[in-house]
Amino acid sequence: xxxxxxxxxxxxxxxxxxxxxxxxxxxxxxxxxxxxxxxxxxxxxxxxxxxxxxxxxxxxxxxxxxxxxxxxxxxxxxxxxxxxxxxxxxxxxxxxxxxxxxxxxxxxxxxxxxxxxxxxxxxxxxxxxxxxxxxxxxxxxxxxxxxxxxxxxxxxxxxxxxxxxxxxxxxxxxxxxxxxxxxxxxxxxxxxxxxxxxxxxxxxxxxxxxxxxxxxxxxxxxxxxxxxxxxxxxxxxxxxxxxxxxxxxxxxxxxxxxxxxxxxxxxxxxxxxxxxxxxxxxxxxxxxxxxxxxxxxxxxxxxxxxxxxxxxxxxxx
Ligand code: UDP
Ligand code: MG
Numbered sequence: 001x002x003x004x005x006x007x008x009x010x011x012x013x014x015x016x017x018x019x020x021x022x023x024x025x026x027x028x029x030x031x032x033x034x035x036x037x038x039x040x041x042x043x044x045x046x047x048x049x050x051x052x053x054x055x056x057x058x059x060x061x062x063x064x065x066x067x068x069x070x071x072x073x074x075x076x077x078x079x080x081x082x083x084x085x086x087x088x089x090x091x092x093x094x095x096x097x098x099x100x101x102x103x104x105x106x107x108x109x110x111x112x113x114x115x116x117x118x119x120x121x122x123x124x125x126x127x128x129x130x131x132x133x134x135x136x137x138x139x140x141x142x143x144x145x146x147x148x149x150x151x152x153x154x155x156x157x158x159x160x161x162x163x164x165x166x167x168x169x170x171x172x173x174x175x176x177x178x179x180x181x182x183x184x185x186x187x188x189x190x191x192x193x194x195x196x197x198x199x200x201x202x203x204x205x206x207x208x209x210x211x212x213x214x215x216x217x218x219x220x221x222x223x224x225x226x227x228x229x230x231x232x233x234x235x236x237x238x239x240x241x242x243x244x245x246x247x248x249x250x251x252x253x254x255x256x257x258x259x260x261x262x263x264x265x266x267x268x269x270x271x272x273x274x275x276x277x278x279x280x281x282x283x284x285x286x287x288x289x290x291x292x293x294x295x296x297x298x299x300x301x302x303x304x305x306x307x308x309x310x311x312x313x314x315x316x317x
Contacts, residue, residue: 012102014051051091132163148228
């Protein structure tokens with residue numbers, strides 16, 4: 001029988017991962033049982049929380065089957081797809097462990113790396129990030145991800161360790177703090193860095209996805225990138241001022257040049273094309289800046305609605 005507050009919680013977001021769940025469960029269980037006994041706890045002193053983020057395959061049925069056999073497996077099923085980082089937040093809300101392990105459900109994060117993370121965690125940290133030794137992802141994913149992290153690190157103003165995987169381990173105190181942050185636009189990596197506390201990193205293996213394809217499509221990646229940048233930086237808003245200043249300055253110089261040409265050389269400024277091009281250029285910049293304002297305004301509106309972060313249609317405990 002498991003006590004109400006286990007030593008470890010493992011939180012895993014699941015979106016159409018039916019092909020990966022059995023192997024994930026098998027490998028994770030081996031690791032967790034051994035970890036519990038090595039740490040001097042009974043072998044059932046952990047919980048695995050699988051958060052089904054609105055899967056349309058048989059993931060939820062599989063999770064329920066696992067729970068029937070093994071009560072250490074718990075589950076939350078969302079009413080629809082809310083997104084990776086919200087699924088993780090739901091798992092964190094629900095977790096009770098003193099140490100909380102996060103990992104993805106496609107076995108890109110090998111469970112066998114957990115004991116290594118825990119050994120470092122025991123030295124007195126509130127969070128140990130897993131850092132990929134070598135990233136095992138398709139080329140396009142690596143490039144877009146590099147660009148995203150570059151922009152983010154440059155503008156976010158929080159120190160977000162580079163190359164992090166989802167595999168990490170957090171203390172109860174860290175998780176409780178995160179759970180108090182209820183913003184709708186969730187970018188977990190930034191939020192964790194923002195919390196602070198004593199953290200460290202540790203290199204872990206990263207393997208290719210066991211089965212299936214990445215559940216992140218291009219629009220999902222863009223939304224996450226927007227959330228990340230707008231939640232951690234207001235630099236884009238200042239962009240309007242920078243662009244405005246640069247445009248006025250250049251126009252001023254060009255204007256002086258035209259007056260000079262007219263007065264001293266008698267050359268009138270010709271050109272219908274140049275006028276049209278500059279109108280469109282300035283119009284484009286204005287729309288871009290309005291778009292950025294709109295993005296922040298929309299975000300502010302969304303946050304003021306104070307809707308729940310997610311809707312769960314079923315819990316299994
Ligand atoms: N995931 C999720 N909701 C989504 C997309 C992904 O819960 O909308 C889960 C997915 O099942 C996996 C983890 O988040 O366990 C990471 O997703 P994925 O492996 O597709 O992302 P990638 O590794 O390609 O960045
Ligand atoms: Mg993956």
